């Protein structure tokens with residue numbers, strides 16, 4: 001690839017759209033993936049992840065929008081001229097060819113010399129730790145091994161972009177975690193721009209540079225794992241990733257020194273925000289259970305928000321306790337506490353639940369964030 | 375252990391079915407070794423005389439013609455059936471339903487009717503000179519095409535679409551995908567369709583009765599015509615021969631093309 005293109009985004013989608021009959025599978029997607037970046041499309045089944053990937057790959061034609069690979073418009077290029085490495089959910093290995101032949105396929109199509117093909121195939125198989133299994137047919141390989149062949153086959157052609165569609169969902173838990181870190185390591189080492197599709201939030205959180213959370217054909221929010229988890233742009237994002245407490249709230253006065261007072265259903269609250277909230281806005285305050293801490297009434301630290309709560313139940317989870325609470329307005333909430341042995345919260349106790357100004361995040365009721373999101 | 379009555383009944387039914395299926399064939403085979411010129415069973419004395427009579431030009435000519443016709447039919451049917459099956463699978467095009475119906479239609483039509491129709495058509499179209507090999511070939515392709523398209527379609531349907539997409543993403547042009555992935559993976563269906571066409575053509579008498587010419591007559595029609603003068607042990611020998619050819623072919627191609635064997639081998643190692 002010419003030097004000049006290296007500065008271009010590896011992938012740029014603008015206004016990408018696809019309808020199937022009356023149903024809109026993908027609605028106006030914008031996305032940029034930088035060179036070397038690992039971006040995950042995360043969303044529930046049917047939200048349009050595969051359709052998006054298929055349009056990038058050229059397997060289906062978009063109804064609208066543009067696709068650029070390394071700065072080059074590819075909407076009119078057939079799949080075999082897009083130079084992409086793709087790993088499919090079912091691996092899509094060629095059943096009539098052995099592991100080495102599967103890996104060699106893309107190189108053969110590129111008409112490379114036999115000796116170079118052999119060398120690169122051997123390298124690729126070693127890279128995914130499959131050396132010695134090169135003569136095995138796909139059906140003679142385990143799920144994890146097939147996965148590795150698929151990965152080697154996609155990477156050996158040194159594609160400009162790697163696309164992975166739920167590559168781990170057919171593996172059992174232990175193997176899944178192993179492959180997760182293996183793919184991450186490989187991706188970093190090769191520095192290859194990657195679009196990874198999953199409906200598994202753990203995969204998304206642990207592997208990605210950035211996550212695009214999708215819902216009904218749209219990208220609901222895009223950002224780092226931390227952005228997505230700690231500053232969710234919508235109720236959907238807040239509840240799809242991890243669990244969260246949502247409390248109705250309204251701004252209760254002008255901000256001072258970056259601190260914004262709120263009136264909530266559970267009591268007054270103070271947030272640290274870098275932007276003001278629209279006066280009178282209907283908000284949902286999102287607080288992760290692990291950020292909500294319990295303390296005897298009146299003992300919360302200065303400058304924090306403390307709400308009176310009643311303890312409804314305690315679930316023992318080993319390393320931590322899940323404590324069911326009832327807020328002042330009678331609505332339920334959940335707090336997680338480290339299991340430090342001495343904790344003696346019992347159902348029926350009254351306590352204060354408190355959090356710091358940085359530990360909660362306002363979401364505009366009805367979807368979008370308050371505008372304080374990046 | 376006491377076996378239930380229903381089990382014994384099933385056993386009896388199966389035995390009867392085999393008896394009725396294989397019995398006549400065995401009897402025919404034995405009859406062909408008669409010394410007498412009548413078809414006695416059990417035979418009165420043994421002789422290879424009638425087998426010798428079967429290997430005279432009158433019969434071998436028709437036999438070879440049948441083989442040639444069957445081979446041509448199998449090839450032509452596959453050449454027509456493969457693109458049809460591929461198109462039916464991959465494309466939506468105007469008139470697809472109609473073409474599908476036309477392709478699969480002869481399946482429900484007695485080949486006798488197809489034969490009469492073909493004869494009338496050729497006569498009306500002034501193509502009477504086609505009667506003989508060309509007409510037989512056309513007729514057999516029409517009869518065999520539904521089976522060929524079906525079996526190829528079934529094996530195409532078993533190919534994971536993602537394998538073809540993967541090949542394309544790895545740089546394979548549509549032609550290369552067909553050559554490298556689709557056809558190799560569909561070969562058992564193509565092979566089965568081909569063998570089926572060969573056997574259907576070789577066995578056919580209904581259609582061939584109408585469009586054979588005196589010089590181009592398949593063995594089946596020849597036997598039919600000879601039967602008008604009565605049965606001779608030669609016919610028994612010929613029948614056995616005509617039966618062995620398709621059987622041998624199935625056995626042979628089963629190995630070469632690997633119908634089913636391909637899959638068994640894969641699973642055997644899994």
Ligand SMILES: Nc1ncnc2c1ncn2[C@@H]1O[C@H](COP(=O)(O)OP(=O)(O)O)[C@@H](O)[C@H]1O
Pocket residue numbers: 020024025043044045046047048049050051052
């Ligand atoms: N070929 C198709 N024809 C009709 N509808 C489709 C087709 N492919 C996908 N869809 C629909 O588009 C939506 C998005 O599908 P998909 O991209 O596969 O979702 P995901 O991969 O996120 O689970 C789904 O509602 C699905 O039913």
Ligand SMILES: [Mg+2]
Pocket residue numbers: 046049050051166
């Ligand atoms: Mg999908």
